[in-house]
Amino acid sequence: MALVGRALLILGLGVSVYGIGASLYGALQGGQRWVDSGRRAVYALAGVMTLAFVILEAAFLRSDFSFNVVAGHSSTTTPTFYKATAAWSSQEGSLLLWVWLLSLWSSLILFLTRRKVREIAPYATAVLLGFATFFGSLTAFFANPFATTANPPSEGAGLNPLLRHASMMFHPPMLYSGYTLLAIPFAFAIGALITRRLNSEWIQVTRRFALAAWLFLGIGILLGARWSYTELGWGGYWAWDPVENAALMPWLCCTAFIHSIMIQEKRGMLKVWNASLILASGTLAVLGTFLVRSGILDSIHAFGASTLGVPFVILLGVMVTGSVALIIWRRADLRSDSQLDSLLSREAVFLFQNLVLVGMTFVIFWVTFFPLISEALTGTKVSVGPPAFRPFIVPLALVLVLLSGVGPLIAWRRVTAANLRRSFAFPVAAGLVALVVLLLVGGVSKRPFALAMFCLGTFVIASVGQELWRGVRARRAMTRDPVPRAFLQLIRRNRRRYGGYIVHAGLAVLLIGVAASSSFQHSHDVVLRPGQQAVVDGYRITYVRPIARATAEKISFGAVLDVAKGGRHVQTLTTTRGFYPAQDPTLGVVGRFFNGEEESQVGLRAGLTKDIWTVISPDLTPIQPLINQGDQVFLKAMSAAAALPPAQARAQITNLFAARDAAIGALADRWVRHPWAAEFLLIVSPLVTWIWLGAIVIAIGGLIALWPVPVLARRRATSAYAARLARELA
Amino acid sequence: MDFVIVLAILAAVVYVVSAPLRRTGEAAPSPGAEIADLEAAREAKYREIRDAELDHRTGKLSDDDFEAIDRSLRAEAIEILQALDGAKAERAG
Numbered sequence: 001m002a003l004v005g006r007a008l009l010i011l012g013l014g015v016s017v018y019g020i021g022a023s024l025y026g027a028l029q030g031g032q033r034w035v036d037s038g039r040r041a042v043y044a045l046a047g048v049m050t051l052a053f054v055i056l057e058a059a060f061l062r063s064d065f066s067f068n069v070v071a072g073h074s075s076t077t078t079p080t081f082y083k084a085t086a087a088w089s090s091q092e093g094s095l096l097l098w099v100w101l102l103s104l105w106s107s108l109i110l111f112l113t114r115r116k117v118r119e120i121a122p123y124a125t126a127v128l129l130g131f132a133t134f135f136g137s138l139t140a141f142f143a144n145p146f147a148t149t150a151n152p153p154s155e156g157a158g159l160n161p162l163l164r165h166a167s168m169m170f171h172p173p174m175l176y177s178g179y180t181l182l183a184i185p186f187a188f189a190i191g192a193l194i195t196r197r198l199n200s201e202w203i204q205v206t207r208r209f210a211l212a213a214w215l216f217l218g219i220g221i222l223l224g225a226r227w228s229y230t231e232l233g234w235g236g237y238w239a240w241d242p243v244e245n246a247a248l249m250p251w252l253c254c255t256a257f258i259h260s261i262m263i264q265e266k267r268g269m270l271k272v273w274n275a276s277l278i279l280a281s282g283t284l285a286v287l288g289t290f291l292v293r294s295g296i297l298d299s300i301h302a303f304g305a306s307t308l309g310v311p312f313v314i315l316l317g318v319m320v321t322g323s324v325a326l327i328i329w330r331r332a333d334l335r336s337d338s339q340l341d342s343l344l345s346r347e348a349v350f351l352f353q354n355l356v357l358v359g360m361t362f363v364i365f366w367v368t369f370f371p372l373i374s375e376a377l378t379g380t381k382v383s384v385g386p387p388a389f390r391p392f393i394v395p396l397a398l399v400l401v402l403l404s405g406v407g408p409l410i411a412w413r414r415v416t417a418a419n420l421r422r423s424f425a426f427p428v429a430a431g432l433v434a435l436v437v438l439l440l441v442g443g444v445s446k447r448p449f450a451l452a453m454f455c456l457g458t459f460v461i462a463s464v465g466q467e468l469w470r471g472v473r474a475r476r477a478m479t480r481d482p483v484p485r486a487f488l489q490l491i492r493r494n495r496r497r498y499g500g501y502i503v504h505a506g507l508a509v510l511l512i513g514v515a516a517s518s519s520f521q522h523s524h525d526v527v528l529r530p531g532q533q534a535v536v537d538g539y540r541i542t543y544v545r546p547i548a549r550a551t552a553e554k555i556s557f558g559a560v561l562d563v564a565k566g567g568r569h570v571q572t573l574t575t576t577r578g579f580y581p582a583q584d585p586t587l588g589v590v591g592r593f594f595n596g597e598e599e600s601q602v603g604l605r606a607g608l609t610k611d612i613w614t615v616i617s618p619d620l621t622p623i624q625p626l627i628n629q630g631d632q633v634f635l636k637a638m639s640a641a642a643a644l645p646p647a648q649a650r651a652q653i654t655n656l657f658a659a660r661d662a663a664i665g666a667l668a669d670r671w672v673r674h675p676w677a678a679e680f681l682l683i684v685s686p687l688v689t690w691i692w693l694g695a696i697v698i699a700i701g702g703l704i705a706l707w708p709v710p711v712l713a714r715r716r717a718t719s720a721y722a723a724r725l726a727r728e729l730a
Numbered sequence: 731m732d733f734v735i736v737l738a739i740l741a742a743v744v745y746v747v748s749a750p751l752r753r754t755g756e757a758a759p760s761p762g763a764e765i766a767d768l769e770a771a772r773e774a775k776y777r778e779i780r781d782a783e784l785d786h787r788t789g790k791l792s793d794d795d796f797e798a799i800d801r802s803l804r805a806e807a808i809e810i811l812q813a814l815d816g817a818k819a820e821r822a823g
Contacts, residue, residue: 003733004736004739032750036753037747041747199770266781474788
């Protein structure tokens with residue numbers, strides 16, 4: 001089926017190029033049939049790419065090692081779930097996933113708008129198919145997932161052990177969904193600029209896609225953070241890695257966009273700003289994809305150096321120059337229809353929040369690319385780590401949290417001082433109570449930024465709580481519904497508003513978790529023998545006994561740890577380090593089993609107030625002489641066996657493999673029977689769980705805001721206002 | 731076999747993509763750019779009125795402020811509705 005797969009890629013490319021031509025011809029000549037044909041080209045592309053992806057998935061599930069990509073990223077011992085998701089662990093498969101997702105989202109928006117935005121849609125179709133052509137070309141000619149070999153190996157290399165983690169398997173599709181969904185408002189913004197249809201219509205039809213992009217990108221980022229925390233063995237969830245930053249930048253820009261478009265919808269303001277924001281978000285999404293693939297910046301998440309850098313640089317150049325040129329060209333049409341009524345209004349808060357978000361994006365961009373900038377200017381690549389981000393990002397994050405609490409308390413257009421006092425009294429009091437309580441707790445006052453985040457976070461949660469309560473009270477005054485029903489009805493009827501408020505509360509919870517865990521973490525790097533102990537933040541952690549396991553998939557060395565506090569048992573934790581066999585035979589018959597990829601299983605006790613996080617780094621030096629000896633003995637025995645007649649050689653080699661497996665089992669057993677000292681990283685962090693809980697709250701709020709209002713309810717609301725206005729007109 | 735599958739898919743793609751070009755009747759008429767813009771503005775204005783009402787009911791707007799804002803919003807909505815009626819009449823006539 002590889003031939004069919006390759007043919008589908010070429011067919012997809014052809015359909016994309018045709019669709020661009022048909023859409024543009026239809027738009028320029030006013031030929032609706034050609035425009036419709038261009039739109040159908042997108043549907044066809046989605047069908048073709050779906051088939052291509054199914055063929056690739058089937059190859060992974062069947063362990064068809066004639067596909068190079070399957071041989072390189074899967075094996076017969078890889079669990080079925082990871083076989084199914086291994087497709088996007090490769091450069092080739094992930095590019096195909098990109099085109100496939102893009103074709104699906106493009107089909108959805110073009111189907112939904114088939115009778116709307118008729119002037120804009122053909123240009124948007126051309127832009128979307130332009131992306132599909134670019135990524136389709138990469139897939140077809142530079143990173144073909146359907147490339148095959150005439151002599152397939154009997155076993156594949158297996159999936160990178162670091163990727164054998166449930167959240168990592170969903171992380172790429174989430175990020176790619178976010179990136180590809182951002183292409184939708186980007187394409188429609190281009191169409192709106194070309195056709196000068198710059199009112200709120202294009203925003204209304206793509207707003208939900210921008211929100212979905214924000215949601216998927218956010219979930220992807222958080223899944224990546226969770227993977228980093230539980231899999232990478234360094235104890236953190238965010239390392240300011242270039243690839244992490246590459247996903248965060250479009251998310252921040254998109255956050256600014258989904259707030260500022262409300263001002264354009266309501267007031268006809270900020271047209272230049274909104275167009276610029278979405279064009280920047282789309283460009284940053286492609287930049288993120290580029291960073292993962294080019295290898296230009298060192299990252300643990302990147303696919304490594306590849307030949308895809310130049311095409312991406314060209315695409316980014318076209319996107320940046322094209323966007324800037326379009327904005328300049330249409331600047332007269334992008335003038336605002338009205339002006340800000342008051343600086344004490346929600347519009348003003350949104351504007352300020354936008355500036356903060358764009359400021360954060362700029363800082364992250366600058367520091368992430370500083371190594372490249374320094375190399376270009378001085379010839380020396382100067383790497384800057386997480387400390388370079390903090391002086392800028394921490395104060396900006398504090399302002400952002402403050403604004404996310406202020407926004408829900410202020411009305412649109414204008415407010416009076418009396419109303420401000422009434423709205424702010426409770427949240428400000430809650431923040432001040434938090435301040436007093438925290439000042440009484442020892443140690444918190446030494447960390448002013450964390451203290452500020454706790455107080456501001458409390459302010460935000462109180463302001464959202466107050467708004468929900470006031471909304472419920474207002475609803476009950478009208479309907480006399482019981483509180484739970486009034487609460488549900490309030491949210492159901494005002495999904496955008498209250499979904500957004502819930503997101504703000506989730507953000508506050510998340511950032512409180514970040515501030516606490518990064519400011520009050522206790523971390524100890526210790527070397528322990530069985531029976532020895534270490535004390536971390538009052539927890540006595542004892543190395544109880546070593547454990548080891550040798551399977552066909554990997555060899556693990558680990559430890560059972562006992563955690564106690566104040567003489568009371570808290571938890572038993574198990575941490576292991578797994579060694580996967582390398583495929584390189586030059587590393588030795590035995591040695592290759594200890595020199596492949598490695599992964600850590602963290603011993604974790606997650607709690608609402610504290611996480612106890614442990615990881616072992618076993619030192620294999622004591623068994624290295626035995627490994628070397630084994631390599632020599634087996635090499636000699638293998639050479640001798642190879643000199644025998646074929647039938648005898650086969651039998652002898654089978655026996656030798658069995659002996660080798662027994663020797664590896666004995667080496668693992670040695671760790672248990674004659675244990676030696678091992679290095680442990682022991683961390684106690686407060687409120688890490690709040691990060692994941694905050695993320696869940698954000699996702700719930702995002703889903704509420706995204707969920708469409710039933711057509712009937714929308715019509716009912718519209719009719720009520722229309723009737724009222726008609727009466728006034730009469 | 732592979733060749734036959736590829737041909738079948740190619741035929742299906744050509745059939746789907748060329749369907750509008752084989753169409754004999756006229757496409758459904760477009761509502762017109764101006765009308766679409768005004769309809770979008772009307773929906774946004776209704777939403778704004780609704781938001782102002784909710785702000786008032788939840789105590790973020792005083793009675794006086796709400797009255798002033800609501801009056802101005804409704805005047806803007808009426809303007810949009812009149813423009814919409816005009817655009818529709820012009821298109822029909």
